[in-house]
Amino acid sequence: MKKVFVSGCYDILHAGHLQFFEEARAIGDYLIVSFASAEVLWHHKRRKPSIPDDHKRVLLQGLRMIDEVIVTSGHDEGLDFKEDFLRIRPDFLIVTEDDKYGDLKRDLCNQVGAQYTVLPKTPPRFEPVSTSSIVRWVQAPTEAPLRVDFAGGWLDVPRFSRPGEFIVNCAISPLVSLREWQYEKQAGLGGSGAWALLNGRDSFESELDLGVGWQDPAVIRETGLCVWRSGTQPVLDFKRNGDFLNGKLAILWTAGSHDTPRAANIARDYDKIALSSRIAREGVLKADIQLLAEGVSAYYATQVAEGMQPLPPIPGAIAHKYCGGGYGGYALYLFNTSTERDHAVNNTPDLRPVEPFCKI
Numbered sequence: 001m002k003k004v005f006v007s008g009c010y011d012i013l014h015a016g017h018l019q020f021f022e023e024a025r026a027i028g029d030y031l032i033v034s035f036a037s038a039e040v041l042w043h044h045k046r047r048k049p050s051i052p053d054d055h056k057r058v059l060l061q062g063l064r065m066i067d068e069v070i071v072t073s074g075h076d077e078g079l080d081f082k083e084d085f086l087r088i089r090p091d092f093l094i095v096t097e098d099d100k101y102g103d104l105k106r107d108l109c110n111q112v113g114a115q116y117t118v119l120p121k122t123p124p125r126f127e128p129v130s131t132s133s134i135v136r137w138v139q140a141p142t143e144a145p146l147r148v149d150f151a152g153g154w155l156d157v158p159r160f161s162r163p164g165e166f167i168v169n170c171a172i173s174p175l176v177s178l179r180e181w182q183y184e185k186q187a188g189l190g191g192s193g194a195w196a197l198l199n200g201r202d203s204f205e206s207e208l209d210l211g212v213g214w215q216d217p218a219v220i221r222e223t224g225l226c227v228w229r230s231g232t233q234p235v236l237d238f239k240r241n242g243d244f245l246n247g248k249l250a251i252l253w254t255a256g257s258h259d260t261p262r263a264a265n266i267a268r269d270y271d272k273i274a275l276s277s278r279i280a281r282e283g284v285l286k287a288d289i290q291l292l293a294e295g296v297s298a299y300y301a302t303q304v305a306e307g308m309q310p311l312p313p314i315p316g317a318i319a320h321k322y323c324g325g326g327y328g329g330y331a332l333y334l335f336n337t338s339t340e341r342d343h344a345v346n347n348t349p350d351l352r353p354v355e356p357f358c359k360i
Contacts, residue, residue, distance in 0.1 A: 247338025
């Protein structure tokens with residue numbers, strides 16, 4: 001009888017595990033599955049398992065392709081199963097292509113004459129998942145805000161970052177969900193960051209992979225009216241709830257889609273963008289809407305200078321700019337009073353009110 005041995009955490013069982021077990025079982029006649037105990041998991045990864053060890057053991061034992069289950073307690077990193085392996089002396093040790101401890105496991109196999117076997121990544125019958133992605137999915141919110149940015153855009157892109165400068169932005173409502181999205185798509189409001197967050201994905205990584213910055217996922221996760229320090233990673237300078245902006249924000253759909261990655265390498269005046277960020281930061285610090293509007297206007301001047309189309313003036317608005325740098329999408333309009341904002345919304349097609357959003 002050919003004994004096959006596999007090991008892992010199997011902290012949250014998913015279909016990928018079952019496929020691996022089936023392919024491992026097909027190599028021999030008897031499949032032994034070992035998993036790291038709660039003690040080992042804490043010792044090596046400083047985290048607790050999703051369910052108690054005895055429950056995990058029963059779940060694994062209930063799978064038709066598994067013949068024996070072992071809970072390991074060894075503290076050798078990557079070889080927590082060593083003592084059991086030497087006792088059982090299986091014929092095969094099966095691993096996946098991403099095994100991090102290949103050399104150690106080959107040496108262990110040589111001690112008992114077992115064959116170290118790497119299973120190739122076979123085409124999955126379903127979209128691959130991992131324990132960490134399942135945890136993120138479970139923890140993902142059901143709703144998320146989008147954002148408007150006031151000044152300092154592009155200074156959140158790692159290659160354009162400047163020490164001592166800032167990015168000023170604000171999370172907004174109405175909120176969005178996977179089932180309800182009240183805004184246009186590709187709109188310059190951080191929708192891709194919100195979508196990643198709602199789907200339980202790493203929203204920072206997804207934005208940086210696009211070649212753009214981290215400000216969207218940062219403020220969408222933090223919420224509130226935020227000032228960030230320019231840099232390669234989001235560092236919050238300070239935050240307030242944004243109450244002084246209630247009733248004073250609106251966004252206008254410019255009838256053109258927004259594409260930030262395509263615009264990333266266009267020449268622009270980063271000195272003036274940095275200046276706009278300092279002015280806007282002071283406006284947030286003092287809760288001074290006129291000073292914030294000055295920062296917004298300074299940033300808008302750089303957008304027009306780089307080739308973006310001038311925005312239409314709206315009566316009552318004290319400042320405006322495109323939301324983001326993608327040559328389209330929504331534009332932000334700032335008003336002195338809620339009365340002026342509401343009057344503009346009622347009299348301007350495609351202008352809609354938004355409010356600052358700060359989670360408790």
